[in-house]
Amino acid sequence: MxxxxxxxxxxxxxxxxxxxxxxxxxxxxxxxxxxxxxxxxxxxxxxxxxxxxxxNEESREREAKQDAILDEAQRLFEARSHLPLQVTVGFSEAVDWSALNRKPIAAFLAGIIESSVLAVKDLPQNQAQFDIRIESFIHSHIHSVGIFYLDRLTTPCWSPITSFWVxxxxxxxxxxxxxxxxxxxxxxxxxxxxxxxxxxxxxxxxxxxxxxxxxxxxxxxxxxxxxxxxxxxxxxxxxx
CATH class of the missing domain: 3.40.1350 (Trna Endonuclease; Chain: A, domain 1)
Known part of the structure; x- marks a missing residue:
């Protein structure tokens, strides 16, 4: 089907x-x-x-591209690591999403997550759980990243956080x-x-x-x- x-x-x-x-x-x-x-x-x-x-179609296009970035970043990360992470990404809304090459953004995202996880995951206090917030970097399309690991959560979940009015x-x-x-x-x-x-x-x-x-x-x-x-x-x- x-x-x-x-x-x-x-x-x-x-x-x-x-x-x-x-x-x-x-x-x-x-x-x-x-x-x-x-x-x-x-x-x-x-x-x-x-x-x-x-x-509107512009909103739907933006969401689809954000999902595609996360899918690609997750694939790149999990090709090198088997940690089932809960990842949330804050995307910037005031940018041009119409002409977008998702691969460089996804590679940047996967790299920043991998380096952040490698810096903390082997510490004794982080064997069962760790929580990382990244808000200090500058990127045109991403303004924050949240990374959460809990050994009881075995299914990864990578999702966007977008600001919008209802x-x-x-x-x-x-x-x-x-x-x-x-x-x-x-x-x-x-x-x-x-x-x-x-x-x-x-x-x-x-x-x-x-x-x-x-x-x-x-x-x-x-x-x-x-x-x-x-x-x-x-x-x-x-x-x-």
Whole structure:
């Protein structure tokens, strides 16, 4: 199964128990022009089309590049060391992320982490645990690094820390998404009896919003039988 389909299924499964309660169903992932999922339940085929609630494409591009830097830095570090580290990296937001060569930044990051770990890991007091904060270096894209080791934590985790503000749930953006997706409803309905739209707040900074409750006072124009927002960070569904 392609990565995109695997991720979509992983995200949808968080909400299936709420969407269908205890009712037995079967699930398939068809190809376009059908929706992302077909759920067969109680003799009916329900299509579910999924899309992400993203503040803007620039934010999503920045996050993807930060993740790519961390993936590459982790690979470089773990090629030389088997320590399962918990690494957090503070990235600078006020830089140009559009034209970026991630490899030099990843190599710099892996090098600074390796040298910092080598300086402390063999000390007697650090055999079971150590914690390192690095904030004294200058780099255009990175302003801080946190490194934590605990011998009970055997799975490494390298994650970004980005500063961002959390705006109110964007009514106009949500209507824009609904309108854009509604243009494809005739294609979706070639393989199902009705189609639902699931808009996901995915849990990345560009999709975080606040005051979703105000959406209940808004009437959205939608051609879908159901239009819902799924909040990965909260695990709840908001019916529009």
């Amino acid at each position: 392609p990565d995109k389909q695997s991720r979509e299924l992983f995200l949808l499964e968080k909400f299936l128990p709420t969407l269908f309660a205890e009712t037995p169903f079967s699930l398939s992932q068809p190809k376009p022009p059908l929706p992302d999922f077909i759920i067969q339940v109680e003799g009916k085929k329900i299509g579910i089309e999924m899309t992400a609630l993203i503040l 705006p109110d749930a964007p009514v106009a953006k949500i209507q824009e998404i609904i309108t854009r997706k509604s243009n494809n409803i005739s294609g979706y309905l070639t393989g199902c009896d009705e189609v639902w739209l699931l808009i996901l707040e995915t849990g990345s900074p560009s999709s975080y919003f606040d005051r979703f409750e105000k959406l209940q006072d808004t009437i959205f124009e939608s051609g879908f039988a159901r239009t819902v927002i799924g909040r990965i960070s909260k695990g709840d569904l908001i019916e529009l």
